[in-house]
Amino acid sequence: MRRFLLLTPLAVLLATVVVMLATEYVVARPSHRTKDVAYVAASAPDFDKERHILDVYSPKKAAPNGVGYPVVLFIHGGSWTSGNKNIYTFIGRRLAKQGVVAVLINYRLAPTVHVPEQAADCARALAWTVNNIKQYGGDPARVFVMGHSAGGGLAALLATDNELLVRNGLPENPVRGAIMNDPAGLDMYSYLKEMKYEGDAQYKVPFGNDPSVWKEMSPIYKIKPGLPPFIFYIGGETYPSISGSSGRFRDRLKATEQPAPYTIIPGRHHVPMVLQLYWQHNIIYQGLLKLVGAGLK
Template sequence: MPVYARPLAALLLFLSTQVSAISFTSKRTKDIPYKAKTSADFNPEKNVLDVYRPNGKANRPAPVVVFFHGGNWNSGSKNIYWFIGRRLAKQGVVAVIPSYRLSPEVQVPAMADDCAQAILWVKNHIADFGGDPGRIYVMGHSAGGGLAALLAVQDTYFTKLGLAQNPVKGAILDDPAGINMYDYLKEMKYPSDRQYLIPFGNKPEGWRDVSPFYQVRSGGASGPAAPPTLLYVGGNTYPSIIDGAKSFHEKLLALGVKSQYTVLPGKKHVPMASQLFWKRNVIYRETLKLVNGTQAD
C-alpha cells in the first residue's frame, strides 16, 4: 500500500492567493476545543475544530457537514482544508473541520474516538452557528474518509458518549483509505505495509474493529443498516482504495443501504482532494443534493 500523505505545499501556495475571493461569503470561527481541556487525553493542537458558516440570515437552520482530513493516519491538519469549509459555507452548508490526534501518539481507535467527540460537540453546539443538529453528515478524504465511514456505520463510538442514536445522517467519502484494513494487513502484500502496524496495531481483531467493511450494522426494525453514502474514487488512484470502496459499496447495497459509487476518470489520490477548491465540482453538487434532501432515489 502506498503512503497516502503527499506534499501539498504547491497546492496551498496557490490556494492561499485565492482566499480573498471566497472568504467574504462565510465566517470562520477557529480553534474551538471539542473535548474538555481538563481531560487527560486532551491535545490543545489536535482536539480543536473550525466552524465555517454562511454569511447572512437563513430562513431555517442549515445542514452540517463535518470534514475529516487525511494524511496517512500520521499527518495532516484542519488548517490545510480551509478551502473546503469556505466552499461548503458559500453554498449554504455549515461546515466543521476538526483536527484529531495522530500516530504514533495514538492508534486508529483513539482517532475515531476524537472524531466522534467532535461530532458530539457539533450536535450540542452547532445550532449556535446556524446549523441543524438533526442534519449532520460526515465527509472525508483518504484516512479521513475511512474514519468518516467508520463513524457512519459503527454506533458504539456514540453510545459510549451517552447518545442513544448515531447522529450521522449520511457520508461523503472521497478516495477513502482503510475501508478494509483487516484483509489488507493480513495479506501484507508490500514491504512498506508494516508501517501501518503503528496506527493499526498488531492484532487482527483490532484491524477488523476499525474496518468499516466489517462494522456495518445489520439493520432491522429499528432502521437501516447505515445512512446513505456517496463514494468517490479516482480512476488513477491506488488499487487498494478502489477495491475497498467498491466492495464497501456492494456490501451497503446488499444490506439495503442507499449507496452511490462514482469513479472520476484520470484522477489520482491528491487531486481527489484538491479538486474540492472548485465549488462546481461533482462531489459538491451531489453532496448538496444529499444534505438538502433533493437526491433522486
C-alpha cells in the first residue's frame, strides 16, 4: 500500500491501545494526570468543550533542580480528521516516569474546521502551556513539541512559524526543539499538486482547494536559520511520501547549518512508529530525553 497517511483503520490502533491500557496502572504510579483542562476560554466564540482540552502528566516528585522538569507537548495524528489525546495516555505516563512533564492535546478536526484552524488550536495550547505549566512542575523555559503523523506536521509548524504563534498569544517562539515521529504534512503543497496516489483527494477535506493554503500550512517552506533543533524518527516501511518529505525537510535544515539527526527504524510501518512509545527504553525516548535534558530512570 502506497498511500500517504494513516490509512490503517483506526480500529486497529484502538485495539492495540486497549491491550496496552491493561497494564497502565503499573506505569501510572510515578506520575499524576490532570485531565481535560481547557486551553481556550469557555467564553471564546469558537470554544469546543471536547476539542479545546488537554491533559498534563507530571512526575509525582518535585524536580531536583528547583526550577521544573522539561516539558513535551504531544500532538496526535489521524489524517487531520480523527484522533484523541485519550488514545495516547501511555505516552504521557512514560514521559512523566522519565522526568518530563507531558502535555497531550486535542484540537478541532476536519471537516468541522480546516488545517489553519487546527494549527491555531495547537498554538493556543502551546501558549497555555508556557503560561501555566509551572504550576504542574514544568519549566516554561524548556518546552518542546512532538507529533506523530499529522501531529508531526502540526508540531513542525509550531517550531517554524513565528507569525502563527504571534497571532495566538506568543510574541516569541518558546519551542526549544521538535521531535518528529513519522511526520506527515511537511510539504502538502507539493503533495496535493502532484496527486500521485489513489485516494489523495481525501486530503483536500482538511486542506481545502486553495494552493496558497497548502503552502502556508507546509512547514518545509518556513525553514530559516536559527530554528530550534529537530530530530527525526522514520519507519523503514512507512509511506514513501512521509520518508520523502522528511528527507527533504532534513536537507533544507542542513542547508541552514542546522543539524537534524535522522534515524530510520528498520521494519517499522506507520502505526507501529507511535505504538512503540509504550516501551520506556524505546530508541525514540532515548533521543528525546537527551534533547530535552532529562535522564532515563
